[in-house]
Amino acid sequence: MVTGAGGALGTDLVRVLTQSGERFSALTRADLDITDPEAVEAAVGAWASGSDERAVLLNAAAFTAVDLAETDEQAAAAAQAVNAEAPGLLAAACARHGAAMVHVSTDYVFDGAGPAEPGAGYEPSDPTGARSVYGRTKEEGERRVREALDAHHVVRTAWVYGDTGANFVATMARLAAARDTLDVVDDQHGSPTWSADLARALVALGRSDAAPGTLHATGSGATTWCGFARAVFTELGADPERVRGCTTEQFPRPAPRPAWSVLSPASWLAAGFEPLPDWRAALHAAVTCHPELLGRAPVDR
Numbered sequence: 001m002v003t004g005a006g007g008a009l010g011t012d013l014v015r016v017l018t019q020s021g022e023r024f025s026a027l028t029r030a031d032l033d034i035t036d037p038e039a040v041e042a043a044v045g046a047w048a049s050g051s052d053e054r055a056v057l058l059n060a061a062a063f064t065a066v067d068l069a070e071t072d073e074q075a076a077a078a079a080q081a082v083n084a085e086a087p088g089l090l091a092a093a094c095a096r097h098g099a100a101m102v103h104v105s106t107d108y109v110f111d112g113a114g115p116a117e118p119g120a121g122y123e124p125s126d127p128t129g130a131r132s133v134y135g136r137t138k139e140e141g142e143r144r145v146r147e148a149l150d151a152h153h154v155v156r157t158a159w160v161y162g163d164t165g166a167n168f169v170a171t172m173a174r175l176a177a178a179r180d181t182l183d184v185v186d187d188q189h190g191s192p193t194w195s196a197d198l199a200r201a202l203v204a205l206g207r208s209d210a211a212p213g214t215l216h217a218t219g220s221g222a223t224t225w226c227g228f229a230r231a232v233f234t235e236l237g238a239d240p241e242r243v244r245g246c247t248t249e250q251f252p253r254p255a256p257r258p259a260w261s262v263l264s265p266a267s268w269l270a271a272g273f274e275p276l277p278d279w280r281a282a283l284h285a286a287v288t289c290h291p292e293l294l295g296r297a298p299v300d301r
């Protein structure tokens with residue numbers, strides 16, 4: 001069962017499950033508001049009782065307007081309800097109905113100063129310390145899932161883009177057409193993650209017998225937002241040097257972003273899974289699969 005099925009990740013989860021022939025239930029926000037306790041209980045109960053095999057809930061629903069949550073009280077309350085409290089409701093319903101849960105979380109639970117060893121990726125065991133409203137609500141959501149359900153996986157990912165909704169790749173492609181040069185932050189480090197790769201990884205996890213716990217899964221390798229933007233320009237056939245690096249200070253945003261967002265793949269590999277593809281190769285695959293990300297007409301596939 002997929003919640004948040006209309007989002008970037010949710011859309012790809014539905015594609016992967018459809019291709020695999022798996023029997024599943026995909027619920028968009030219009031189908032199930034995960035903040036509604038009675039609706040959650042009814043949906044999880046119906047799905048789990050109708051499943052011959054182990055039922056697994058993949059929660060891709062979230063309040064993801066990071067800056068709005070920082071500046072707007074109503075948005076902050078929505079983030080608290082969707083990201084912090086609702087995962088606990090879903091997990092408790094799974095516990096009551098014998099289902100497992102894969103809950104998606106974020107690099108924003110870390111403060112961004114980086115782990116003790118300079119240059120290393122964060123491990124799941126590293127101390128968290130979210131600096132934004134969004135990050136703190138996601139941190140609380142993780143905790144509530146762990147407390148309510150033994151059969152859980154919390155999977156932290158980062159810098160997700162897909163062909164649904166606003167995303168960095170499409171934004172850079174649009175700006176490439178509109179401007180001669182572009183200043184993009186070059187002092188925040190992370191791993192771009194194509195939602196299709198993440199969806200395949202999460203479905204593999206949901207099918208597995210991997211021990212419950214927290215795992216990190218992002219595209220392999222790391223770059224900065226500036227490096228990511230230059231790669232988008234290269235994919236467009238545009239000169240990547242048109243993208244100029246700037247500092248976070250020069251491009252302030254309402255919500256603080258972690259300077260170091262790199263997540264170590266060690267937990268993912270130790271659980272017996274393949275690494276996610278290299279971020280640069282994944283970007284090429286994504287724009288080949290979805291040329292509309294670059295503002296080009298889709299091709300028949």
Ligand SMILES: NC(=O)c1ccc[n+]([C@@H]2O[C@H](COP(=O)([O-])OP(=O)(O)OC[C@H]3O[C@@H](n4cnc5c(N)ncnc54)[C@H](OP(=O)(O)O)[C@@H]3O)[C@@H](O)[C@H]2O)c1
Nearest residue numbers: 004006007008009029033034061062064106157158159160
């Ligand atoms: N995008 C990133 O860079 C990134 C990075 C790290 C982690 N993540 C995590 O990855 C997961 C998937 O994110 P995404 O990028 O796919 O985000 P997304 O495109 O914003 O999708 C989130 C989905 O959740 C839905 N939703 C919001 N409130 C809901 C509610 N009360 N009940 C049911 N559904 C609700 C949204 O519906 P509406 O559109 O109708 O509101 C949307 O379809 C989230 O857990 C997110 O925190 C994302």
